Amino acid sequence: MQPFELPEFYMPYPARLNPNLERAREHSKRWAYDMDMIDVPQHGTKIWDEGDFDSHDYALLCAYTHPDASGEDLDLVTDWYVWVFYFDDHFLELFKRTGDLPAARGYLDRLALFMPVDGEITEEPENPVERGLMDLWNRTVPAHSADWRARFVESTKNLLDESLWELANINEGRVANPIEYIEMRRKVGGAPWSANLIEHVAGAEVPAGIAASRPMVVLRDAFADGVHLRNDLFSYQREVQEEGELSNGVLVFERFLGLSTQEAADKVNDLLTSRLHQFEHTALTEVPPLFAAHGIDPAAQAGVGAYVKGLQDWQSGGHEWHLRSSRYMNEQVTPGGVLGGPTGLGTSAARIAASVASTMPLRARAFQHVPFEPVGHVELPEIYQPYPLRLSEHLDASREQVVRWGREWGLLDEGVWTERDLRNNDLPLCAAGIHPTASADELDTSSGWLMWGTYGDDYYPKVFGRVGDVAAARASNERLLQLMPVDGPAPITPVNAVERSLAAMWVRTVESIPEAGRRTLRDAVERMLDAWLWELENTRQNRIPDPVDYVETRRQTFGSDLTKALARLAHADSLPPEVYASGPVTSMENAAMDYATLLNDVFSYRKEIEFEGELHNAVLVVRNFLDVGQDQAMAIVNDLMTGRMRQFEHIVAELPALADEFGLAEEGKAALAEYVQDLQDWMAGILNWHQGCHRYEDAVLRHEQAWLGAPTGLGTSAIRTSRLLSVR
Numbered sequence: 001m002q003p004f005e006l007p008e009f010y011m012p013y014p015a016r017l018n019p020n021l022e023r024a025r026e027h028s029k030r031w032a033y034d035m036d037m038i039d040v041p042q043h044g045t046k047i048w049d050e051g052d053f054d055s056h057d058y059a060l061l062c063a064y065t066h067p068d069a070s071g072e073d074l075d076l077v078t079d080w081y082v083w084v085f086y087f088d089d090h091f092l093e094l095f096k097r098t099g100d101l102p103a104a105r106g107y108l109d110r111l112a113l114f115m116p117v118d119g120e121i122t123e124e125p126e127n128p129v130e131r132g133l134m135d136l137w138n139r140t141v142p143a144h145s146a147d148w149r150a151r152f153v154e155s156t157k158n159l160l161d162e163s164l165w166e167l168a169n170i171n172e173g174r175v176a177n178p179i180e181y182i183e184m185r186r187k188v189g190g191a192p193w194s195a196n197l198i199e200h201v202a203g204a205e206v207p208a209g210i211a212a213s214r215p216m217v218v219l220r221d222a223f224a225d226g227v228h229l230r231n232d233l234f235s236y237q238r239e240v241q242e243e244g245e246l247s248n249g250v251l252v253f254e255r256f257l258g259l260s261t262q263e264a265a266d267k268v269n270d271l272l273t274s275r276l277h278q279f280e281h282t283a284l285t286e287v288p289p290l291f292a293a294h295g296i297d298p299a300a301q302a303g304v305g306a307y308v309k310g311l312q313d314w315q316s317g318g319h320e321w322h323l324r325s326s327r328y329m330n331e332q333v334t335p336g337g338v339l340g341g342p343t344g345l346g347t348s349a350a351r352i353a354a355s356v357a358s359t360m361p362l363r364a365r366a367f368q369h370v371p372f373e374p375v376g377h378v379e380l381p382e383i384y385q386p387y388p389l390r391l392s393e394h395l396d397a398s399r400e401q402v403v404r405w406g407r408e409w410g411l412l413d414e415g416v417w418t419e420r421d422l423r424n425n426d427l428p429l430c431a432a433g434i435h436p437t438a439s440a441d442e443l444d445t446s447s448g449w450l451m452w453g454t455y456g457d458d459y460y461p462k463v464f465g466r467v468g469d470v471a472a473a474r475a476s477n478e479r480l481l482q483l484m485p486v487d488g489p490a491p492i493t494p495v496n497a498v499e500r501s502l503a504a505m506w507v508r509t510v511e512s513i514p515e516a517g518r519r520t521l522r523d524a525v526e527r528m529l530d531a532w533l534w535e536l537e538n539t540r541q542n543r544i545p546d547p548v549d550y551v552e553t554r555r556q557t558f559g560s561d562l563t564k565a566l567a568r569l570a571h572a573d574s575l576p577p578e579v580y581a582s583g584p585v586t587s588m589e590n591a592a593m594d595y596a597t598l599l600n601d602v603f604s605y606r607k608e609i610e611f612e613g614e615l616h617n618a619v620l621v622v623r624n625f626l627d628v629g630q631d632q633a634m635a636i637v638n639d640l641m642t643g644r645m646r647q648f649e650h651i652v653a654e655l656p657a658l659a660d661e662f663g664l665a666e667e668g669k670a671a672l673a674e675y676v677q678d679l680q681d682w683m684a685g686i687l688n689w690h691q692g693c694h695r696y697e698d699a700v701l702r703h704e705q706a707w708l709g710a711p712t713g714l715g716t717s718a719i720r721t722s723r724l725l726s727v728r
Helices: 021-034 050-056 058-065 071-096 101-114 128-143 146-161 163-172 178-189 191-202 214-242 249-257 261-285 287-294 298-324 348-365 395-409 419-425 427-434 440-465 470-482 497-510 515-541 547-557 560-569 577-581 583-611 618-626 630-661 666-692 698-708 717-726
Strands: none
Touching: 021 050, 021 058, 021 071, 058 071, 058 298, 071 101, 071 128, 071 163, 071 191, 101 128, 101 146, 101 163, 128 146, 146 163, 146 178, 146 191, 163 178, 178 191, 178 214, 178 249, 178 583, 178 630, 191 214, 191 298, 214 249, 214 261, 214 287, 214 298, 214 515, 214 547, 249 261, 249 630, 261 287, 261 298, 261 348, 261 547, 261 618, 287 298, 395 419, 395 427, 395 440, 395 497, 419 440, 427 440, 427 666, 440 470, 440 497, 440 515, 440 560, 470 497, 470 515, 497 515, 515 547, 515 560, 547 560, 547 583, 547 618, 560 583, 560 666, 577 583, 583 618, 583 630, 583 666, 583 698, 618 630, 630 666
């Protein structure tokens, strides 16, 4: 019996079949035999026999997902997929079933030896996975740049290494929270790895100058989430019920939201649909301006277009393969659903209209919110915070310093803040909790950065947002970047408060740090500025963001990367870069950032939704996506906060093993512990600031409303807009 009925899938692109299918079938079977993947026991266990290999039909997967590939390219890509699925089953039999974590780590460490970015492979393979990887690596990487090779190594390494995360969760009986799951599934699921192979087949690499940009990262991640969530729906029966797997989105939604299996499957499908909508939205609205901003030539633009088309082909082809492979749950056809109607080669296009129609309400809801919706008094939930608050003894002095700076830089002269606002915001209270051991000068610096970031966060919506002047905001960003030179003086003179305050804080901060640290800090500010543009674009379109895109971009709009960069500077000489880049530390940082951003959204919900007409608040995003009421959405956001904090605690408990893995000396272990303490202080300090400042109090919000002189409710937003234009 199937555990649920497959839902109505959104699939707007018809699947097409590569004419070289039979050639790839013959070649891949011959190759798998040559690599000892078929009928050759491993540690006494036969992973595949010929029947297994034939029934899985990986050549059919690749023929559907790469319909325009040449025969040679289809052979190569099919071999890669045979290898990756064999690795998955090999790892399952040898380590997931036994729970042998140390042996699994040694197994994965050796695979890195067969993926050198530069130079030759010198190690001798000892099993089919190593043998296959060496062959594929030598056949693939000579055609690509060093940038592509580095990206492919990273995505392949993520795919392999995060198998340890799955194994550790199985050993502990632990199901991830939804944010953690999406983040980690991208790595272990391998779709970013598939995106690299799409570049190979398209014969066009994404230009290095834009490969790490927000639009290209979002395209890749939305593609990956679509692939993985679809796979979770089809593989739930095999993975969860037969193999005892815990890494499955349907199971995650079941446990986190307390849903039945069918309800959880339907919500996973809604998230899959939302991610595909995000893919389309990004491709159509964010990629073209990216070309213009970076001066991408027509040939490279055409290459990116071929890459985007390849991602679409993969989605439709992967879906069609899931309907046909014996590896998955696909026997039951839903009456009248997307699986109903004609079947067989060439019929996928017949399902497009039904799939678009059935998912239209979810797409439309994102654009139907009426700004300045009355919210009323909000009862805050009980917030989980396990770490004690510590406050700097220099708090009172720093409070007066930021007021002096605010006057000096003109922050009180542009109609965005009054001195009352500045004091009500009480940003030194936040800094004093974030950096409790700071000197007076260090606390002033921390308070100054918080003041600049908060002012900018208020300034951009008021000056650019209500009139939809994204071009002016983009020009403002360019000037702000020029005020943060990595080397030498700034080439321009600041002309307004947001520029003067940034220029002053930049000089104050970077004079004592090396160039690498300056570049890291500048990059963090640039990501925040780009994220502010993302908010303005959504506001212009009156579009509530996709939930995954919201959570991940909210880290930048909140300035989390900036505060993280400042914290890392204190440990730059004690911790090697590879520790910061490791999976556990990255996950720990993201969990802390999400806790803080969700916390802010809970406290600022009324201020943003009722008084500012905002769309960027997790409570609203959850309301819209799950189609639930305000109180239920608030409770779910609080549960997400708690889940992220529990994950943070879970990772911290395992950091001693990470320190041993990297061979950290006592100084390094102490620096890692101090960095963890910084993050704990950061979360405790941010909660204390929200509870102690006056920025979100009802009385303050009503005072601001009176100052704007505008009523609230349906039809009144134009009055506020005209008043905001007068203070520009």
